[in-house]
Amino acid sequence: MSAPDPTAPSTTPPRRVTAAMVAQHAGVSTATVSLVANGKSAGRVSERNVIRVREAIADLGYVVDGIGSSLARGVSSTIIMVAPDISNPFFARLIAGVRQVLGSEYQLLLAVTDPGQAPGIAETRRLLGLRPAGLLIDAPNPRFIGELGAPVPVVAVDAPDAPGNVPAVNLDVAQGARDMAAHFARLGHRKVAYLDAINDTATMRQRRTAFAAAAAELGMQLPEGAVTSCTIELGQAARHFALHWPRWRELGITAVGCATDTHAYGVLQEARAAAVRVPEDLAVAGFDDLPYSATTNPPLTSINLDATELGRTAATQLRQLIEGHPLEQSHVTLAGRLIERGSTLRL
Amino acid sequence: MSAPDPTAPSTTPPRRVTAAMVAQHAGVSTATVSLVANGKSAGRVSERNVIRVREAIADLGYVVDGIGSSLARGVSSTIIMVAPDISNPFFARLIAGVRQVLGSEYQLLLAVTDPGQAPGIAETRRLLGLRPAGLLIDAPNPRFIGELGAPVPVVAVDAPDAPGNVPAVNLDVAQGARDMAAHFARLGHRKVAYLDAINDTATMRQRRTAFAAAAAELGMQLPEGAVTSCTIELGQAARHFALHWPRWRELGITAVGCATDTHAYGVLQEARAAAVRVPEDLAVAGFDDLPYSATTNPPLTSINLDATELGRTAATQLRQLIEGHPLEQSHVTLAGRLIERGSTLRL
DNA sequence: CTGAAAGCGCTTACAG
DNA sequence: CTGAAAGCGCTTACAG
Numbered sequence: 001m002s003a004p005d006p007t008a009p010s011t012t013p014p015r016r017v018t019a020a021m022v023a024q025h026a027g028v029s030t031a032t033v034s035l036v037a038n039g040k041s042a043g044r045v046s047e048r049n050v051i052r053v054r055e056a057i058a059d060l061g062y063v064v065d066g067i068g069s070s071l072a073r074g075v076s077s078t079i080i081m082v083a084p085d086i087s088n089p090f091f092a093r094l095i096a097g098v099r100q101v102l103g104s105e106y107q108l109l110l111a112v113t114d115p116g117q118a119p120g121i122a123e124t125r126r127l128l129g130l131r132p133a134g135l136l137i138d139a140p141n142p143r144f145i146g147e148l149g150a151p152v153p154v155v156a157v158d159a160p161d162a163p164g165n166v167p168a169v170n171l172d173v174a175q176g177a178r179d180m181a182a183h184f185a186r187l188g189h190r191k192v193a194y195l196d197a198i199n200d201t202a203t204m205r206q207r208r209t210a211f212a213a214a215a216a217e218l219g220m221q222l223p224e225g226a227v228t229s230c231t232i233e234l235g236q237a238a239r240h241f242a243l244h245w246p247r248w249r250e251l252g253i254t255a256v257g258c259a260t261d262t263h264a265y266g267v268l269q270e271a272r273a274a275a276v277r278v279p280e281d282l283a284v285a286g287f288d289d290l291p292y293s294a295t296t297n298p299p300l301t302s303i304n305l306d307a308t309e310l311g312r313t314a315a316t317q318l319r320q321l322i323e324g325h326p327l328e329q330s331h332v333t334l335a336g337r338l339i340e341r342g343s344t345l346r347l
Numbered sequence: 348m349s350a351p352d353p354t355a356p357s358t359t360p361p362r363r364v365t366a367a368m369v370a371q372h373a374g375v376s377t378a379t380v381s382l383v384a385n386g387k388s389a390g391r392v393s394e395r396n397v398i399r400v401r402e403a404i405a406d407l408g409y410v411v412d413g414i415g416s417s418l419a420r421g422v423s424s425t426i427i428m429v430a431p432d433i434s435n436p437f438f439a440r441l442i443a444g445v446r447q448v449l450g451s452e453y454q455l456l457l458a459v460t461d462p463g464q465a466p467g468i469a470e471t472r473r474l475l476g477l478r479p480a481g482l483l484i485d486a487p488n489p490r491f492i493g494e495l496g497a498p499v500p501v502v503a504v505d506a507p508d509a510p511g512n513v514p515a516v517n518l519d520v521a522q523g524a525r526d527m528a529a530h531f532a533r534l535g536h537r538k539v540a541y542l543d544a545i546n547d548t549a550t551m552r553q554r555r556t557a558f559a560a561a562a563a564e565l566g567m568q569l570p571e572g573a574v575t576s577c578t579i580e581l582g583q584a585a586r587h588f589a590l591h592w593p594r595w596r597e598l599g600i601t602a603v604g605c606a607t608d609t610h611a612y613g614v615l616q617e618a619r620a621a622a623v624r625v626p627e628d629l630a631v632a633g634f635d636d637l638p639y640s641a642t643t644n645p646p647l648t649s650i651n652l653d654a655t656e657l658g659r660t661a662a663t664q665l666r667q668l669i670e671g672h673p674l675e676q677s678h679v680t681l682a683g684r685l686i687e688r689g690s691t692l693r694l
Numbered sequence: 695c696t697g698a699a700a701g702c703g704c705t706t707a708c709a710g
Numbered sequence: 711c712t713g714a715a716a717g718c719g720c721t722t723a724c725a726g
Contacts, residue, residue, distance in 0.1 A: 016498070016719090018718095018719060018720090019719065019720065019721095020719080020720095028696080028697085029696065029697040029698075030697090030719090030720075030721090031696075031697060031698085031699095031721080031722080032695090032696070032697080033720095034720065034721055034722085035721090035722095038721085043695090044695070044696090045695070045696085046695055046696090049695085049696085063472045063473070063475075063476055064476065064719090064720075065476055065478075065718095065719050065720065066473065066476030066477050066478070067414060067417045067418045067423070067476070067477070067478050067718085067719070067720085068418060068702095068718070068719025068720035068721090069476075069719075069720050069721075070414045070702090070720085071414045071415060071418050071701090071702045071703065071704090071718090071719075071720070071721090072701080072702055072719075072720040072721040072722080073702080073720080073721065073722095074702070076414070076477075078477070080456075086433050086438070086439055086442070086457075087434075087436055087438070087439035089434055091433070091434070092433055092434035095433070095459055096461070099459075099461070104469075104470075107458075107473055107474075107477075108458075108459070109427075109456040109457065109458060110433075110456065110457035110458075110459060111454075111455075111456060111457075112442055112446075112455070112457060114443070114446070122451075123451075125410045126410070126413065126454055127454075128410075129410055129411065129412055129413030129414070129416075130413050130414070130423075130425070130454075131412075131413070131414050151363065233638070233639065234612075234639055235637075235638055235639030235641075235642050238639075238642060239642060265581075269616075269643070269644070272619065272644070273644040290582075291580070291582055292580065292581055292582030292585075294582075295582050295585060295586060296616070297616070297619070297620040363703090365702095365703060365704090366703065366704065366705095367703080367704095375712080375713085376712065376713040376714075377703090377704075377705090377713085378705080378706080378712075378713060378714085378715095379711090379712070379713080380704095381704065381705055381706085382705090382706095385705085390711090391711070391712090392711070392712085393711055393712085396711085396712085411703090411704075412702095412703050412704065414702085414703075414704085415702070415703030415704035415705090415718095416703075416704055416705075417704085417718090418702085418703075418704070418705095418717095418718045418719065418720090419703075419704040419705040419706080419717080419718055420704080420705065420706095420718080421718070
């Protein structure tokens with residue numbers, strides 16, 4: 001027989017420490033261990049036993065098993081956020097806001113779908129099989145949220161078309177779009193274009209629709225062929241703009257609204273390559289007001305949408321629901337505001 | 348009493364359908380239901396009962412409860428990916444590769460940490476309390492992976508410093524860095540700079556170290572003050588470059604290597620704003636070869652790193668481990684390759 | 695304050 | 711092929 005290889009991973013994985021082991025170690029029952037481990041011991045466990053159990057927990061390195069606990073309780077302490085598009089920079093900030101509010105009581109897990117896709121019904125059921133304490137659904141398409149019928153608290157985020165019985169936290173993108181159109185009108189533009197995001201979410205639809213409606217109302221034209229869409233990627237947007245600009249120029253278009261700042265970055269980039277002067281030949285504005293928008297060249301006019309606050313508010317609402325408190329307001333809408341910068345300045 | 352409001356959410360949430368309910372409905376035992384529901388009925392359940400159970404499952408809308416199942420089995424079908432930085436565009440492609448391989452048997456969940464932070468030990472333990480079938484750890488810092496000691500299969504991704512007993516899938520960024528330096532040398536550059544990422548991961552460290560070493564070997568200088576770092580954000584990189592360029596120019600620097608393409612985009616952007624001609628005054632190269640790099644102006648020379656393949660390989664390795672197959676190769680390294688474009692072309 | 699016991703929903707030897 | 715039963719690790723009335 002050969003000597004065991006000391007560098008090989010040990011073959012006996014560390015045995016899971018259970019409440020029963022802690023109980024034995026401390027000379028108490030598992031009920032007592034449970035109470036102490038979950039911080040519910042006040043007035044129910046003697047000081048002496050609390051100390052003993054704490055020591056045993058430390059000695060053995062015990063951690064409450066999430067699975068056993070979830071089964072007994074009927075629900076886990078996990079909050080699942082379903083998201084169709086994590087590569088959007090907006091998303092990272094949204095998550096940060098959610099995490100701020102969730103703290104360590106709940107555990108945030110992300111279920112990502114393929115870009116632009118809502119999860120299928122089967123996938124969602126499996127998610128629910130994890131017994132999450134709550135669900136956060138980002139930019140769901142309306143069909144999905146309709147058929148969800150989740151038996152757990154749900155808050156939709158960035159879902160202006162969420163049905164009345166589904167709590168939602170939204171950004172007032174319609175007002176933002178109107179502000180953008182009004183800004184263009186004020187600067188004297190007569191013909192405008194719109195570069196949309198390709199994913200069919202309500203928030204993107206609202207931006208486009210409100211922009212078009214406001215433009216018409218303000219006496220500006222959005223000619224046939226002046227609305228186009230591509231993914232939320234700088235490169236895609238640049239290529240798309242390159243493709244459409246010749247026609248837009250022919251049409252006499254002098255301003256373009258963009259569904260996201262990322263789209264606008266692509267336009268700025270390509271405009272420079274094609275020697276289109278911004279804002280002299282073309283005014284450009286976006287949505288999001290990402291940090292970088294302040295320092296593009298020229299700086300980008302944008303509708304400021306507070307992603308972090310959006311995340312914070314959504315998480316707060318969800319906690320209310322989970323903890324059984326009624327919501328003061330089932331649909332919350334956060335205002336955006338137009339930040340005027342060089343990409344739209346009057347000549 | 349007032350009539351019930353038909354638009355209000357129903358107050359009795361749909362009762363969870365259990366295997367026992369299905370069993371009763373089909374006139375069999377729960378053991379049989381379990382076998383059929385998990386596709387393990389071949390040769391163990393009569394054709395007749397299989398059909399009955401399937402019908403009952405469909406009738407009642409039964410879905411196997413993940414929590415109960417996990418507890419009985421000792422492990423869930425969840426795979427948790429721990430990631431410090433989801434806003435990197437590279438990451439979305441990595442995820443896509445992982446998802447391709449995981450299919451529907453396993454459920455991928457992301458545990459995100461604050462940007463640049465590895466999860467704490469307590470957080471990780473809670474993650475393990477979910478009894479994941481396996482863990483994928485992206486760009487871990489060495490301390491974290493050392494103290495993990497997970498009782499589940501783990502594969503580290505993009506972790507060149509993973510200890511020998513932790514399976515890892517890496518990109519050969521050191522070779523990429525050497526290729527980049529050699530490319531600069533071949534073009535006649537004598538003094539170079541390096542724009543690094545600020546997060547202290549091994550992959551970023553390797554890029555920088557290998558670049559510096561190769562530069563020295565090839566007779567190029569990387570002067571004092573010619574290495575600086577910032578977050579993986581275009582805007583940050585642009586600002587950083589603006590800050591350092593005056594000094595770099597004084598030093599006679601004519602080429603800058605960037606830790607990621609995103610950094611390089613920032614440099615390109617700012618260079619144009621500052622009327623620094625690329626590549627005439629300054630050659631620029633990055634890592635990642637993101638899709639957009641082919642269409643920047645000028646197009647960006649970059650080390651192509653295949654994020655999707657990285658994800659696919661990591662997921663394949665993890666599945667091997669989970670399914671009890673030994674790994675043919677515990678550490679896999681995928682080669683990158685230099686893509687030469689206009690941002691470094693000889694004058 | 696304490697512990698024995700039931701129960702959460704499932705899976706898997708086991709005996710038939 | 712089939713079902714009764716044990717067991718996964720925990721929580722929570724309940725009786726004391």
